[in-house]
Amino acid sequence: MALEHAILVSLLEKPGSGYELARRFERSIGYFWTATHQQIYRVLKRMESDGWVDVRDVPQYGRPDKKEYSVAAPGRQALSAWLGEPTEPESVRHDLAVKVRGAAFSDPAALIDEVERHREAHTARLAHYRAGETRDFGTPPADGGLDAERELQHVVLRGGIAYEQMMIAWLDDVLATLARFRTGD
Amino acid sequence: MALEHAILVSLLEKPGSGYELARRFERSIGYFWTATHQQIYRVLKRMESDGWVDVRDVPQYGRPDKKEYSVAAPGRQALSAWLGEPTEPESVRHDLAVKVRGAAFSDPAALIDEVERHREAHTARLAHYRAGETRDFGTPPADGGLDAERELQHVVLRGGIAYEQMMIAWLDDVLATLARFRTGD
DNA sequence: CATTGCTATGCAACGAGGTGCATAGCAGGA
DNA sequence: TCCTGCTATGCACCTCGTTGCATAGCAATG
Structure with missing residues (x-):
């Protein structure tokens, strides 16, 4: 815990x-x-x-x-x-990945709306992160020194940004894949 | 659930x-x-x-x-x-992100080993994914047709690969940041 | 023959996490 | 005055997930 x-x-x-x-x-x-x-x-x-x-x-x-x-x-x-002390591999819970694999046994095209909803949510979060980055880390600290708290918060935020970018790119990949199975393909 | x-x-x-x-x-x-x-x-x-x-x-x-x-x-x-039915934002649990922010109040350099361990784990998993991709999706299907099950499994695997690549790049970013706070810096 | 190890299934108990609900102070608007 | 809404704290309950343990068949090894 x-x-x-x-x-x-x-x-x-x-x-x-x-x-x-x-x-x-x-x-x-x-x-x-x-x-x-x-x-x-x-x-x-x-x-x-x-x-x-x-x-x-x-x-x-x-x-x-x-x-x-x-x-x-x-x-x-x-x-x-x-x-x-060492902490182990965060247990992952990507329900969307389960849904994508499950779509093969139902109507793949029916999942498109859901994937697009997720894409929008990730786009919004990315914008939110970027706004926060500009606000909090856009200008160097007044004293020009090395502030551990600030720098480490920044690197975590960069991780969030990288994650959202990766997710958006992957969701585009998913959408392109699902589109190939549209009815009347 | x-x-x-x-x-x-x-x-x-x-x-x-x-x-x-x-x-x-x-x-x-x-x-x-x-x-x-x-x-x-x-x-x-x-x-x-x-x-x-x-x-x-x-x-x-x-x-x-x-x-x-x-x-x-x-x-x-x-x-x-x-x-x-719509499923909502997978609840995230990135203990490493908590640790990185927490390192500001302890010895940042003490976290380097832990981050490197995680980096190795992600590198190993990436290699595992790539081997699986070559094995299962390296050659096009014999009948040349569009197999939903196969294609959707592949896109999920590509997501795993993208995730691991992103994590490795971020962990390098974290390591570079932590290194700046080494004792005797 | 005893031990180890893999396949295969399951129970009991605990702790973490989530949902719903309750209480209470105070502000502001209808 | 009543209702809504925000701040602030908390209880009760139920489910999910994890840990530890137990059982049992069978193979291989020493």
Whole structure:
């Protein structure tokens, strides 16, 4: 399990409440690790009782109070330990690949709409990534120095961009292949 | 859930036992959808009681008997229905991306070995895919016709190849980035 | 004959993840 | 005033996936 570690990284980048973490998991971090708010609250509880994070009640005006979590020393150690131990091949779940192979036993052309929907979703995400890259990494840092946090976030984002580009190209390949089996071919 | 559908596709491509399915999930299908043998046996039971698959006892000599499953009409219908309904963005789990962002708060250089291990794994898988492509799709089909099953399997394999190439290129990018934070830089 | 190893099937238990629902404060508009 | 909507936290339940273990047939090896 690595949700705890993803939360540690997010809290190290910036302390926040469970609700704020949930929103981060809908954008930046969420593109590489998904989690719902219930999952996050549950794990935060456990991390708190394990002493990995500290909690601070933050009264707010104009909205409900919140609990702000930040990483404690044992949490940092746990993260370092995890970084050091080998993690294995992320288990893949590409339902679209299953569908493409399954289309051979049904109507291949019926899958075209679905593939196009996915292509649009990936195109939108690519545009989103690129906008983020321009916004956050378009200009070199003010001090001109080497900022590990910034550089490593950037290389992860480049990975996201490469992934989306690859997917779009592959989906075009799929569409071209499916088109060859159109009825009346 | 789509394990049932992955099993349907695999059984349509070739009927087989739970054991044989489990082995297929370690290679071809397994590159896009993972499953353990316990999971497969459990789901096969449910699919059988739902009438999606038929079972046939196959006595074997020199090894234990087996139950050979094949897809029944309702199973085919279920697959077609699933192909038609929209499936959503595969939930991503890239622990390596989390680790890379986390490395900013630990020793970035300590991650190099781990990234190299992943690079080797992806290189090996790419070689495996390419060997499979040459073996199965290196020469055009004997009848020269358009075989949907064959063509669609090929396009999925091309997707796997594209994915591995992208990953290797990205991991090189990560390694170059991490190297800039070596101690004594 | 005992051990190892592969084929083949399965149970039990646990933990992770997801869905639905509940609660509550407060703002803004109909 | 009521309703909608956003922030904020949480419980209960159920399914999926994984781990460990058990059983059993048969072959090959020492």
